[in-house]
Amino acid sequence: MTRPLVRPPRKNPILRTRVPNLPPGSRSRVALGLTAAAARGRLELQTCRDCGTVQYPPREACRVCLSQRLEWKVQNGTGELLSETILHHSNELFYRERMPWRLGIVRLDCGPVVVAHLHGDCVRPPSRVRVHANIDRAGQAALVAMPEKDTPNMADDRQLREMTCDPKFRKVLITDAKSPVGQSLVEAIVKAGADLVWAGYAEPWKKPPGFEKLSSLPQVTLVSLDLTDSRAVKNLAGEIGGRVDILINTADHHRNYGITAREGIEVARAEMDINYFGLLRLAQEFAPAMRARGADGQSSAVAWVNLLSIFALSNFPPHGTYSASKAAALSLAQCLRAEFAPAGVRVINVFPGPIDDEWNQALPPPKIAPSRVAADIVETLRGSAEDVFPGDVAEDWLARWRDNPKVLERELAAMR
Amino acid sequence: MGNAVLSELIAALAGGRIRVVDLTQTLSPDFPQIVLPPEMGQAWPFRIEEASRYDARGPGWYWNNFSCSEHTGTHFDAPIHWISGRHLPDNSTDTIPAKSFIAPACVIDCSREAAADADFLLTVECLRQWERRHGRIPAGSWILMRTDWSKRTDPVAYQNLDETGQHTPGPDTEAVNFLVDERQVLGFGSEAIGTDAGQAFHFKPPYPCHYYMHGSGRFGLQCLTNLDLLPPAGAVVIAAPLKIKDGSGSPLRVLALVPSADSIAKSKEHGKKNSNRTRTVVGQKR
Numbered sequence: 001m002t003r004p005l006v007r008p009p010r011k012n013p014i015l016r017t018r019v020p021n022l023p024p025g026s027r028s029r030v031a032l033g034l035t036a037a038a039a040r041g042r043l044e045l046q047t048c049r050d051c052g053t054v055q056y057p058p059r060e061a062c063r064v065c066l067s068q069r070l071e072w073k074v075q076n077g078t079g080e081l082l083s084e085t086i087l088h089h090s091n092e093l094f095y096r097e098r099m100p101w102r103l104g105i106v107r108l109d110c111g112p113v114v115v116a117h118l119h120g121d122c123v124r125p126p127s128r129v130r131v132h133a134n135i136d137r138a139g140q141a142a143l144v145a146m147p148e149k150d151t152p153n154m155a156d157d158r159q160l161r162e163m164t165c166d167p168k169f170r171k172v173l174i175t176d177a178k179s180p181v182g183q184s185l186v187e188a189i190v191k192a193g194a195d196l197v198w199a200g201y202a203e204p205w206k207k208p209p210g211f212e213k214l215s216s217l218p219q220v221t222l223v224s225l226d227l228t229d230s231r232a233v234k235n236l237a238g239e240i241g242g243r244v245d246i247l248i249n250t251a252d253h254h255r256n257y258g259i260t261a262r263e264g265i266e267v268a269r270a271e272m273d274i275n276y277f278g279l280l281r282l283a284q285e286f287a288p289a290m291r292a293r294g295a296d297g298q299s300s301a302v303a304w305v306n307l308l309s310i311f312a313l314s315n316f317p318p319h320g321t322y323s324a325s326k327a328a329a330l331s332l333a334q335c336l337r338a339e340f341a342p343a344g345v346r347v348i349n350v351f352p353g354p355i356d357d358e359w360n361q362a363l364p365p366p367k368i369a370p371s372r373v374a375a376d377i378v379e380t381l382r383g384s385a386e387d388v389f390p391g392d393v394a395e396d397w398l399a400r401w402r403d404n405p406k407v408l409e410r411e412l413a414a415m416r
Numbered sequence: 417m418g419n420a421v422l423s424e425l426i427a428a429l430a431g432g433r434i435r436v437v438d439l440t441q442t443l444s445p446d447f448p449q450i451v452l453p454p455e456m457g458q459a460w461p462f463r464i465e466e467a468s469r470y471d472a473r474g475p476g477w478y479w480n481n482f483s484c485s486e487h488t489g490t491h492f493d494a495p496i497h498w499i500s501g502r503h504l505p506d507n508s509t510d511t512i513p514a515k516s517f518i519a520p521a522c523v524i525d526c527s528r529e530a531a532a533d534a535d536f537l538l539t540v541e542c543l544r545q546w547e548r549r550h551g552r553i554p555a556g557s558w559i560l561m562r563t564d565w566s567k568r569t570d571p572v573a574y575q576n577l578d579e580t581g582q583h584t585p586g587p588d589t590e591a592v593n594f595l596v597d598e599r600q601v602l603g604f605g606s607e608a609i610g611t612d613a614g615q616a617f618h619f620k621p622p623y624p625c626h627y628y629m630h631g632s633g634r635f636g637l638q639c640l641t642n643l644d645l646l647p648p649a650g651a652v653v654i655a656a657p658l659k660i661k662d663g664s665g666s667p668l669r670v671l672a673l674v675p676s677a678d679s680i681a682k683s684k685e686h687g688k689k690n691s692n693r694t695r696t697v698v699g700q701k702r
Binding site for chain 1: 445446448451455457458461463464465466571572574575577
């Protein structure tokens with residue numbers, strides 16, 4: 001049974017901070033299909049459309065009938081642990097620094113036999129396990145065999161924690177703690193065991209209901225932060241940047257206009273200033289220190305979360321300029337993900353459907369509750385995905401977008 | 417003769433017989449901007465981005481690009497700012513005659529009243545009381561309402577918002593009409609974020625100081641500071657807005673020339689080393 005994680009001792013300042021090393025990260029183009037599914041928190045394996053064989057590792061053709069008609073299909077990952085190995089030596093720097101390392105061979109119920117990282121609570125073989133596809137520090141899919149049933153403190157497993165971004169005992173900056181999602185998130189992150197939450201707020205003279213009570217939580221420190229103010233972002237990074245393990249950018253400027261519904265560009269500019277340039281300012285000031293701390297002990301810098309919108313995928317014309325700003329932010333987040341990759345810091349993009357707040361007042365339900373968005377963010381940090389689509393609307397739009405982006409564009413154009 | 421006056425002025429400035437007092441707040445991102453309901457068009461706060469600082473972006477020089485509203489920080493309101501002044505001639509920052517930018521100032525001290533009541537309103541009676549002591553308000557002069565509001569260096573206290581809106585001092589409707597019609601003043605200046613009181617949206621008409629002052633071609637000055645360093649009468653204010661085409665207003669440096677005879681006591685308080693040559697009082701940092 002996993003021993004519960006204890007708060008790490010304070011860092012010894014005379015020791016060099018370890019440089020992040022990554023597990024092997026190169027994959028063939030076809031193998032990246034596994035990563036694409038893992039990025040959404042799913043295990044998908046190639047399935048032959050002709051003979052039905054499920055295969056692993058990914059290949060160009062079916063290993064049984066040589067058909068190229070292969071399709072990635074979601075698998076539940078259940079299977080039997082056939083054998084285990086404890087690794088005491090590796091030439092891979094990442095594993096060398098983390099010995100011993102437990103591996104196992106699992107026969108999946110859907111057919112293939114796979115080598116997987118073995119959670120500490122998996123019973124000795126033969127035993128039943130569930131295989132997940134996690135995103136490892138290299139940003140690639142890695143198969144992890146989990147115990148058949150949840151065990152106490154499962155998330156605290158040493159090996160698993162190398163693949164998750166669990167907020168427990170970590171220090172978290174939430175850039176806008178005033179918004180409904182921001183407020184819910186501060187509470188959720190505190191509940192998830194964060195050591196310290198910096199709760200950012202702009203325009204201190206505007207006090208939304210509920211905000212004051214956040215500061216009564218002992219883990220919460222309010223910090224003045226306005227993403228439109230480059231110097232303020234720089235100053236805060238100078239103050240706390242070297243300690244932020246998880247940064248969650250909740251700052252969001254949302255108005256509901258298309259192009260002709262409002263004269264001028266002021267609204268669009270304000271949206272871009274926070275949603276796009278705000279992210280850029282934050283990334284320029286906070287990313288360097290986080291990159292340097294990708295392997296800084298048990299509570300290293302691990303994740304950067306962007307609160308985007310499902311409108312980032314395809315423009316929702318009634319909220320047209322907002323959609324454009326979120327699309328810009330998505331593009332920049334991809335750049336950030338690439339720049340964070342060598343440090344093993346995960347960039348998580350969150351694409352909620354319309355949130356039940358003042359700027360979506362005129363949209364009909366279903367609308368997602370701010371607390372649900374917060375819960376999904378915490379769940380993602382504890383788990384392993386990098387793209388999250390909270391709420392039914394987001395899931396539905398995503399499915400339609402994946403099916404045919406042009407059809408979705410036409411459908412959205414017809415919405416008023 | 418004109419020559420003699422200017423020579424005398426320069427000599428007085430050099431000799432410290434006339435002091436220069438800076439009535440301007442520092443333009444900083446931390447200085448609060450006007451609050452309007454979020455669905456309305458907004459005034460930009462002051463923002464600044466570094467272009468280069470002796471680095472790869474420009475090895476030998478430091479400079480910034482900044483952005484702000486015409487109504488950010490210490491700023492000037494032109495008549496075209498308000499709907500009541502929109503059809504007046506020479507009503508924008510580029511067309512107002514330049515001679516309007518230098519004028520005498522009457523400073524009405526309401527600091528005690530404003531300290532006791534954030535919603536304090538300047539009345540005709542207050543103005544008459546001032547006139548009984550200092551003489552009739554001269555036509556073409558600035559009326560500066562001293563409230564010491566600029567000493568509220570915490571932006572939250574400066575904005576002073578609650579669920580019912582902003583609570584800051586300003587003039588009542590009758591006082592505005594009196595100044596415009598019976599005293600022909602040049603404009604009205606305030607230490608708070610608007611020339612009108614925080615609650616003036618509920619007055620008749622809403623924002624009377626904007627409505628009547630600008631409706632009759634007069635000006636406004638907002639977010640002033642250091643009014644406590646001015647004499648009630650006798651100071652000359654230099655307030656020249658940027659020459660923005662069709663501009664409704666502009667951030668600006670507001671200076672006051674103050675005869676030192678009126679401020680000997682204050683000069684002593686501030687130390688002798690400051691009293692030679694001109695003394696610039698730097699705006700308080702927020």
